[in-house]
Amino acid sequence: MSTLRANVLRMQPYVPGKPIEEVQRELGLSSVVKLASNENPLGPSPKAVAAVQEAAKRMHVYPDASGHAVKQKLAEKAGLDKCQVLLGNGSDELIHLLGLIHLEKGDEMVVADPTFVRYEAAAHLAEATLVKVPLDHSLTHDLVAMADAVTPRTKLVFVANPHNPTGTVVSKEAFDAFLDRIPETATVVLDEAYFEYGPQSPDGVEYVKAGRNVVVLRTFSKAYGLAGIRVGYGFADASVVDAVDRAREPFDVNALAQAAAVTALDDTEHLDRSRQVNTSGLARITRIMACHGFTAVPSFANFICVDIGRPAQPVFEALLRQGVVVRAGGPLGLPNYLRISVGTDAEIDRLEEALASAVSVTV
Numbered sequence: 488m489s490t491l492r493a494n495v496l497r498m499q500p501y502v503p504g505k506p507i508e509e510v511q512r513e514l515g516l517s518s519v520v521k522l523a524s525n526e527n528p529l530g531p532s533p534k535a536v537a538a539v540q541e542a543a544k545r546m547h548v549y550p551d552a553s554g555h556a557v558k559q560k561l562a563e564k565a566g567l568d569k570c571q572v573l574l575g576n577g578s579d580e581l582i583h584l585l586g587l588i589h590l591e592k593g594d595e596m597v598v599a600d601p602t603f604v605r606y607e608a609a610a611h612l613a614e615a616t617l618v619k620v621p622l623d624h625s626l627t628h629d630l631v632a633m634a635d636a637v638t639p640r641t642k643l644v645f646v647a648n649p650h651n652p653t654g655t656v657v658s659k660e661a662f663d664a665f666l667d668r669i670p671e672t673a674t675v676v677l678d679e680a681y682f683e684y685g686p687q688s689p690d691g692v693e694y695v696k697a698g699r700n701v702v703v704l705r706t707f708s709k710a711y712g713l714a715g716i717r718v719g720y721g722f723a724d725a726s727v728v729d730a731v732d733r734a735r736e737p738f739d740v741n742a743l744a745q746a747a748a749v750t751a752l753d754d755t756e757h758l759d760r761s762r763q764v765n766t767s768g769l770a771r772i773t774r775i776m777a778c779h780g781f782t783a784v785p786s787f788a789n790f791i792c793v794d795i796g797r798p799a800q801p802v803f804e805a806l807l808r809q810g811v812v813v814r815a816g817g818p819l820g821l822p823n824y825l826r827i828s829v830g831t832d833a834e835i836d837r838l839e840e841a842l843a844s845a846v847s848v849t850v
């Protein structure tokens with residue numbers, strides 16, 4: 488007899504974008520371009536790399552369990568108090584912890600369908616009921632339908648803005664109207680992992696400042712280029728931060744990650760360059776797709792969802808064989824779509840070449 492929890496065994500393991508080394512090994516390719524995990528194609532801030540090298544000299548010492556320096560800087564930037572700042576081992580960990588501190592068996596969690604897959608895991612772990620509300624015709628959160636789906640049993644509602652996997656955003660008016668309909672018994676998590684690619688409106692910080700029942704999540708993994716070292720953060724009422732602090736592991740954000748994050752926050756030059764590369768990359772990928780008659784969903788993030796008008800899996804595989812890794816939409820709930828992360832110019836050149844041949848062999 489297994490001692491493993493049945494609800495855990497029912498969960499789907501997370502399937503990440505294929506790592507470059509794996510694709511090289513499996514397909515015998517020497518050069519692979521990965522446009523699959525919404526990473527920063529410029530890499531990390533060189534200043535953050537230097538800070539990590541320096542911090543590595545003290546890696547025999549436990550990290551600051553309170554994440555003081557990072558939290559302080561984030562609080563100052565946002566105009567909030569340090570006690571309103573969440574820090575986690577990636578925002579993935581914060582999603583997990585928010586589930587842990589809010590959900591009990593039989594509670595409900597409302598999410599869009601499709602949406603970022605880790606929300607689902609938080610519900611399953613708690614044996615909470617996941618209520619999925621389809622995106623609207625423009626692949627945007629249907630906030631009216633999501634508010635309709637909230638019941639007295641709903642504890643959490645997740646809204647990713649910009650949304651992953653579609654890159655779409657909700658308007659401030661729509662979000663305000665939605666929030667006004669959510670009872671105090673439910674907490675709204677506004678996941679702003681791609682916030683820096685904005686300008687974004689709504690800006691989650693304003694709701695925390697106004698004392699609304701909103702938890703904001705952000706990350707250093709995207710525009711700051713620190714996905715591999717794992718730092719996510721957020722803003723919430725001090726009571727939520729306190730609850731997370733009780734539930735989390737004391738040293739969840741390691742010392743190197745804290746050094747990288749605090750330094751990356753000051754490297755505005757790198758952030759600006761990352762934004763510029765993203766804006767021009769989005770425009771270029773949109774143009775390339777249009778040449779093939781494919782429609783790219785207007786994106787406010789660092790990736791773009793493209794409707795190729797037929798099952799996308801064969802095109803995904805044909806790209807993969809040529810060493811260009813994107814995401815097939817099928818596992819993301821969008822079978823006719825490819826999700827493509829923005830790369831450097833050279834990486835987009837590779838995409839353009841590979842797509843021309845992928846499309847011709849798969850028609």
Ligand SMILES: Cc1ncc(COP(=O)(O)O)c(C=O)c1O
Pocket residue numbers: 524525576577578579580603647650651678680705706707708714718719
């Ligand atoms: C909407 C959204 N939230 C959270 C995350 C997790 O980011 P992190 O690397 O901070 O765990 C991602 C990553 O792709 C995401 O797209």
